[in-house]
Amino acid sequence: MDKYLPYIMVAIYLIAAFPILKKAVRNIRHGEIFDENFLMTVASIGALILGEYIEGISVMVLYRIGEYLQDRAVARSRESISGLMDIRPDYANIEKDGELVRVDPSELAVGSVIVIKPGERIPADGEVIEGFSSLDTAAITGESLPRDVEPGSEVYSGTINLNAVLRVRVTAPASESTAARILDLVENATSRRAKAEKFITKFARYYTPAVCGAAALLMVLPPLLFRQPWSVWVSRGLIFLVVSCPCALIISIPLGFFAGIGAASSRGILVKGGNYLEALTKVDTLVFDKTGTLTRGIFKVASAHPADGMDRDGLIELACLAEAFSDHPISRSLEDSYGKPVDRSRVSEAEEHAGHGVSATVDGRRISCGNIKLMRSLGIGCEESSEPGTAVYVAADGRYLGCIVISDELKPDSAQAVKELKAAGLKKLVMLTGDKSVIANKVASELSIDEVYGDLLPQDKVEKTRELKKELPEGRILGFVGDGINDAPVLAASGLGIAMGGMGSAAAVEAADIVLMNDRPSDVATAVKIAKKTMRIIYEDIAFSLFVKIGVLILAAFGFANMWLAIFADVGVCMIAILNSMRALRVN
């Protein structure tokens, strides 16, 4: 039996190793010698020659199991961002001779009319010309509440029509549609590499040949110079070869970045590249735009000051009814504050005073509702409000009833965002705005923002950003967060541009490095957390892999390491690094 053992072992080896051997031979023919297939081939054949059959076979079997697990891990992370890729529309319906015909969205011309049935994905950006429905925009904006659309509303490709048939006039070709832009952004993300990733790629190119050279010297020199036994030193050299495989780093680092980018995109945060994830961890100063970024840009009743004999609810009710026939934003904010359905039958003879306000007869009383100029023109004496915001004064039959202040409202998570960003280690938070300094200061103090600059023109914002950037120490980064409207120059001037509000402005998305699909400032904090976690994982991978490998190399040189330890230092370390990288996928 013993006589046949070597043949049986070699046969098992060949079955186990065939795919690797094939690759190694092919790569050598292409002039790529020092790849992992080659290293494994030399090491395992070397082990066979030394009579260490089990080791030789194990090297290959474990290496292949490792490869398989790696493939699975990579495939899984690929799938995890495919949810985002799901926004690609498959077809569009157009009407032809009274019948609906399915066409490829890329064939749609600007101006053509498409029909979208309930449940279908909107295939192109366009404007509704017929139909009332609501859209599920979660895939594009991350917003979970459906958005109502009516004739005249803009619709984005990639969103889903929920209720009723819509007719939509296409306004952008498929290649420039919202869905196409998002897909393009995500697909390009892994092509922008972080410094850590570039370092590893370069490192691997020198490291592998260097270790191979060291292995060769280790095999040859001691026996030649010091008459040491060949088998001992060749065996140690083979261990070197197995350990030297850099795959732990080459796979786990890009995978870590990819997982981080994937985790971010699952939260509606599109990071345009691993380098921006890296940059995010180096931000010291973060500059915010105010309106639309920290505040909603939507107006709401901030306070009501009823005159003697009036109460708050009565004042708002009267104002709301008087404004019932106006489509001014103020009317909507009053209605929101009133909170009950508006009974328009109580209102008659509504009249608009352009630039001043409205008058209407409510329950038989003549109500006037508007700014201070309206009150003056009606000869009504009242005190002018000094509160930040828009003041609406209300009078009935010439008697002053009170005043309601309507102002832009902070986003519900702005304060939380500021707190979380500070906790995440950002040094300075700054707010820039074109708004009045009074309002700006109030907002900043409510949010405990460190520095605030109001009354700025767009070009002042760029200038201010540059100044703040100069104050930073070398290597630290200034980030800018804006809602994208008029922000493109500032986004470009900052070290790291973050655009909020999804696909609001194509120019901003182009200029930004990170795009937040949601309107939430707290997503900036989430992005920072994801970035920090990802970078920590990547440095862990690098440190752990190098530590184990160099440790085993040293042990091997002195004869304290066997082939099993070497296999662990290669495949085992690789798997641990990959599993560690996959942690970047989870956000808590």
Next chain:
Amino acid sequence: MRKSFEVKGIDCPNCAAKLERNIQKIKGCEDAVVSYATMKLTLEADDDKFEKVLDEACALTRKLEPEWEIVR
């Protein structure tokens, strides 16, 4: 112009790096990145030369490894 393409058959990170190095050498190619993680080639070249560079990249990919294919 910068555009991404799926690359079929890339089964190791070194293979991706090798393809990337070779495509980068094509004349007219401004930048090329092959990502093993996403199985994507991102190619950057002048608009008027783009098709030519892409043709060459496709031919090169086939030559390096018959199993690899750039999906256009």
